[in-house]
Amino acid sequence: xxxxxxxxxxxxxxNKIQEFFKKNDKKYYIEIxxxxxxxxxxxxxxxLNFRFCTASGVDCEKNFEILYHFSxxxxxxxxSLRVKLDKTNPEIDSLTKIFVAAEWIEREIWExxxxxxxxxxxxxxxxxxxxxxxxxxxxxxxx
Amino acid sequence: xxxxxxxxxxxxxxxEPEFFKLYVDGETVVDIEIEIGYNHRGxxxxxxxxxxxxxxxxxxxxxxxxxxxxxxAYVNAVEDLLGIxxxxxxxxxxxxxxxxxxxxxxxxxxxxxGHFIGYNTVWMWSWKYRESVCDILELISGNRQHxxxxxxxxxxxxxxxxxxxxxxxxxxxxxxxxxxxKGAVMDDPVIHARLKGVGVLTKEDAIKYCVVGPTARASGxxxxxxxDDPYAAYGMVEFNIPVLNNGDVFDKxxxxxxxxxxxIKIINQCLSGLKKEPEGNIETKVDFIQPGEGIGRHxxxxxxxxxxxxxxxxxxxxxxxxxxxxxxxxxxxxVAAVGQTIxxxxxxxxxxxxxxxxxxxxxxxxxxxxxxxxxxxxxxxxSQEKTEKLKNNYAK
Numbered sequence: 001x002x003x004x005x006x007x008x009x010x011x012x013x014x015n016k017i018q019e020f021f022k023k024n025d026k027k028y029y030i031e032i033x034x035x036x037x038x039x040x041x042x043x044x045x046x047x048l049n050f051r052f053c054t055a056s057g058v059d060c061e062k063n064f065e066i067l068y069h070f071s072x073x074x075x076x077x078x079x080s081l082r083v084k085l086d087k088t089n090p091e092i093d094s095l096t097k098i099f100v101a102a103e104w105i106e107r108e109i110w111e112x113x114x115x116x117x118x119x120x121x122x123x124x125x126x127x128x129x130x131x132x133x134x135x136x137x138x139x140x141x142x143x
Numbered sequence: 144x145x146x147x148x149x150x151x152x153x154x155x156x157x158x159e160p161e162f163f164k165l166y167v168d169g170e171t172v173v174d175i176e177i178e179i180g181y182n183h184r185g186x187x188x189x190x191x192x193x194x195x196x197x198x199x200x201x202x203x204x205x206x207x208x209x210x211x212x213x214x215x216a217y218v219n220a221v222e223d224l225l226g227i228x229x230x231x232x233x234x235x236x237x238x239x240x241x242x243x244x245x246x247x248x249x250x251x252x253x254x255x256x257g258h259f260i261g262y263n264t265v266w267m268w269s270w271k272y273r274e275s276v277c278d279i280l281e282l283i284s285g286n287r288q289h290x291x292x293x294x295x296x297x298x299x300x301x302x303x304x305x306x307x308x309x310x311x312x313x314x315x316x317x318x319x320x321x322x323x324x325k326g327a328v329m330d331d332p333v334i335h336a337r338l339k340g341v342g343v344l345t346k347e348d349a350i351k352y353c354v355v356g357p358t359a360r361a362s363g364x365x366x367x368x369x370x371d372d373p374y375a376a377y378g379m380v381e382f383n384i385p386v387l388n389n390g391d392v393f394d395k396x397x398x399x400x401x402x403x404x405x406x407i408k409i410i411n412q413c414l415s416g417l418k419k420e421p422e423g424n425i426e427t428k429v430d431f432i433q434p435g436e437g438i439g440r441h442x443x444x445x446x447x448x449x450x451x452x453x454x455x456x457x458x459x460x461x462x463x464x465x466x467x468x469x470x471x472x473x474x475x476x477x478v479a480a481v482g483q484t485i486x487x488x489x490x491x492x493x494x495x496x497x498x499x500x501x502x503x504x505x506x507x508x509x510x511x512x513x514x515x516x517x518x519x520x521x522x523x524x525x526s527q528e529k530t531e532k533l534k535n536n537y538a539k
Contacts, residue, residue, distance in 0.1 A: 024226065026372055027438055051366070052353045056451045056464035067451065069438065073365075076372030078438055080451075101353035104179075104474055105466075127180035138188065 005048065005072050009079060012043050019082075029067075031082040037068070038093040040081055044070045045098050050079070052101050057109040059141045064090050064115055091116035112139040148485065150492070150522070152181045161473060163480075163492060170484045175477055190463040195221060195432055198460065199293055202450075205467070207288065208251060211244050212443035213450070213465065214293040219374050220450040221295045224437025229427050231376075232420040233297035235413040238376035239310075240283070240292050241441065242406040242413075246317070247276040248444035249399045252493075253324060256396060259489045260337055261527030265327055272320045279313045282306065297426030304422065307414050314410050321403050328396055336533045338393035342491030344479045345390055352475040355468045356446020357398045358494075362390035368442040380412040392494040432458070443468055486525040 006028060010017065016039070019031040032040055044050040050070040058065040068081040085092060094117040095102040106117045107126040114137040117123060125132060152162035162181065166174040186205055190198050202213035215237065222229065250273035257265025277287040283302055284290035292298050302310065328334055344354070349362035359366055367384045369377040385401035387394040434456040441448045446468030453462040480491045 023436070024223070027223065029436070051350075053447070053449050054464070054466040054470070056462065058453065058462045069449065069451065071372075071447075073371045076368070078372075078440075080438070099353060100351050100477075101471060101474070104470065125180070127183040129180070138185070 005075060005077060006079075008048060009044070012047065013040060016040060026077050028077065028079045029082055030079060031084070034083045034085055034092050037081065037083055038095065038098070041068060041070075041095050042098050044079065044081075048072070052095075052099050053078070055102070055105045055109060057113045057115060057139065059113060059139060060084075061141075063087055064113060066092065066109065066115070068095075085115060089116075090114065091118055093118050094120040096120055111137070113137050114140065148488075148522075150488070152178070163476070165480070165485070165488055167485055170486075172480050172483050172485060172488055175480050177473060177476060179473070187463050187465055190465075191460055194458040195295060195460065198463065199295065200291060202465065203289055203291065203293075205465070209244055209248050209443045209445065210289045211240050211293065212441055212448045213467075215241055215375075215441040215443075216439045216448040216450040216465075217452070217463075218293050218295050219439025219441060220437040220452040221432065221439070222437070223439055224435050224452055224454060225295075225429065225432065227296065227427055227429065229297050230420075230424045231379075232301070232417065232422075233425045233427075234376040234379070235416045235420070236298045236300075236302055236425065237293065238380070239302065239410050239413045240280070240290060240298075241375065242409045243276055243280050243283075245406050245444045246403055247273050247280070249403055250276065252399060252444075253328075253396065256392075256490060256493060259493055259523055259526055260334070261530040262327075262334070265324070268320075268327075269324065272317070275313060275317065279310055282310065282313075294426070296429040299425075301422060301425050302414075302417060304418065307417060311411065311414050314407055314414075318404070318407055321400065321407075325400050328400060332537055333530060333534045335393065336537075337530050338391065338396065338490070339389070340391050340393075341487045342392045342479045342483060342494050343390045344475055346388075348475065348478045349390065352471065352478070354446070354472050354475050356443070356472065357395055357402065358446065358472045358475065360384065360386045361394035361398045363388040366447075368440045368447050372440060374439075374441070376413050376416065377409075379416065380409050382409050392490055395494045432456070445469055446472060485522065486529045489522050489526045 016032050016036045017030055018033065021029040023029060045052060050072050053069040053071050055069065056067045064085040064087065066083050070079045083092060092115065094106055096106065097119065104126055106120055107123060109115050110117055110123055111125050111128050146167050148165040148167055150163040150165065162178040164176040165172050186201065190201055193201055199214045199217060202217050203210050205213045250269045254266040254269035257269065280290055281287045284292050284300060292300060344362050346363045349359055349364055363386060365384065365386045370384060382405045385398050387398055432454050434454050437452045439450045448468060449466040451464040452460050455461045476492055480488055483491055
């Protein structure tokens with residue numbers, strides 16, 4: 001039997017996988033450490049020809065989560081890479097060096113949730129105006 | 144002298160303002176800066192303050208042209224979260240609405256594209272015939288736009304057996320019209336000369352920018368959510384996905400024209416499917432949204448719409464992430480428009496079909512702040528003059 005794309009991903013990620021969750025035949029959620037995001041995204045995009053759909057930043061009670069959604073269009077499967085970031089000084093590597101398509105969404109998550117993307121070439125406001133007050137992040141949960 | 148041509152941010156006729164700053168050197172565009180956010184309404188935040196059924200209608204307001212794209216992706220996301228299936232009849236109706244929307248959206252784009260290059264006949268025709276697509280939607284849903292047909296678990300209105308023959312006839316009448324457009328675009332040497340090789344997005348760039356929809360398919364990327372990850376009735380009908388390789392404006396136009404034939408094919412199969420299904424069964428009842436996550440996609444006229452929804456078990460989503468196709472496609476103008484002449488900028492920027500919007504106030508400003516006057520109308524005039532010149536050359 002041919003190896004499925006999910007098996008390939010699991011093999012390539014190896015012990016980087018913190019938690020693997022199969023929602024249904026087409027949707028998979030893989031939790032990884034924030035430090036591994038660049039490498040894992042590179043594996044998906046460059047080695048396995050996934051397409052980057054978008055990323056969702058979520059403010060959870062204890063931490064921030066970012067889900068990077070990748071689509072494998074040959075079989076219609078979606079893998080969402082989940083990373084959890086500390087609430088104090090949240091930051092993560094930018095993926096813009098792998099694909100330009102990450103540029104806008106990282107700017108959006110930065111301005112909406114205040115997550116810093118290390119190595120982003122142009123981290124400025126995308127949707128909010130340039131004179132938006134500092135340290136005011138609209139999608140952060142208010143106490 | 145290096146100049147900046149700002150295009151945008153508002154156009155009184157259309158929604159979705161964007162702002163393009165074209166850096167030009169003489170006639171050539173050397174760089175482009177894209178600014179969005181002029182129409183940021185905070186829908187993702189609003190969505191978390193509404194209950195699940197209300198969100199369907201809130202997201203329908205995101206786009207005025209492809210108004211059903213967002214509810215379509217949203218209900219897919221919630222149903223993915225719930226893990227439920229919907230009645231076959233509802234599936235057919237969903238696909239019919241989705242395809243009718245594709246038809247009127249592509250016709251709208253074709254008209255605008257025609258106008259920008261000075262083919263006002265194409266513009267008048269396609270907007271005239273777009274009306275008949277709106278008539279079909281009105282017949283089915285009661286509305287010409289914002290059809291409010293979708294709900295979690297199914298659809299809100301049935302297409303009864305009395306309606307089916309009428310819808311069938313109105314759809315099939317459109318085929319002759321598409322033939323006319325196909326002829327007008329594909330057989331016209333001036334359009335070939337005007338659009339071929341213009342605004343090229345190479346396959347490599349298309350992959351890097353992760354573009355979707357007709358923009359990707361004109362650059363040789365064979366993706367379509369309807370086939371790759373079938374939802375609604377798309378797994379039960381047969382259709383082709385036109386893919387072309389040049390990545391220029393011409394191919395983007397042709398992909399859209401060919402897609403319209405496929406949409407009619409899909410609608411006809413769905414209507415025949417409806418005839419076999421018992422009437423009235425259009426909804427699976429949903430009483431409770433359990434905690435969890437769901438992802439929904441829909442192949443909108445402009446490409447993949449992506450919705451991510453997270454529930455904590457209450458009656459409102461705790462997070463709703465929405466990504467429209469233009470979010471990916473508009474960014475690719477950074478490579479498609481650079482190296483082109485100013486007279487090609489209008490049609491290149493329009494070629495990704497960014498719910499065309501942005502382009503009323505256009506002035507040329509040079510870097511020493513001396514203003515000269517070159518407004519958006521001048522830019523269209525430039526574009527139209529180029530076509531005229533080409534036409535005259537062909538006449539000789």
